[in-house]
Amino acid sequence: QQQVKQSPQSLIVQKGGISIINCAYENTAFDYFPWYQQFPGKGPALLIAIRPDVSEKKEGRFTISFNKSAKQFSLHIMDSQPGDSATYFCAASTEGYQGGKLIFGQGTELSVKP
């Protein structure tokens, strides 16, 4: 299976709270897991990415947690701000599958309330 399942579909968080978005995959060959942030009418922007040789990666307020045995990874946004309100997509890929094309999750619409 090449699907990546993302949840929740939408998320409302208070300013200063923690936003958590989860993704699950089936293909154990996937070896690259990026997260993209997309604002309305704009292209997705690469936010943070992880490889399966580490269990966590942190960049500023954004952290990816990776659980290889469970085939799950998640994005945590600490101290969420109204400016973080956007749609977030997880994705997965491997060089061995169709030239490294990204398999995207369904997206999560995050709204951070002031």
Added chain:
Amino acid sequence: GAVVSQHPSRVICKSGTSVKIECRSLDFQATTMFWYRQFPKQSLMLMATSNEGSKATYEQGVEKDKFLINHASLTLSTLTVTSAHPEDSSFYICSARVRGPYNEQFFGPGTRLTVL
């Protein structure tokens, strides 16, 4: 960071006309570019993979005669929507893959196509 541009950002055309969208990697060479289509409130749908100097690989269900892709150089790929119809109205986004082991893809800002 790697920058990808798209032109035009917005286009309105009449049914039956053809529209060309350009995708450029501005500060890196991209051996592979991807073209996506996105409907409102939905995820990105990959249309085709474009490799420099070779024919594009289309995803199942995408009409190759309808959506012509040309990857003429390591920094430029074009998507031409031929004989556009209202159902082709959508947000088209390209991405470019950076050379290296991490398959990093950087996306352009997108092109909003409206066919009247």
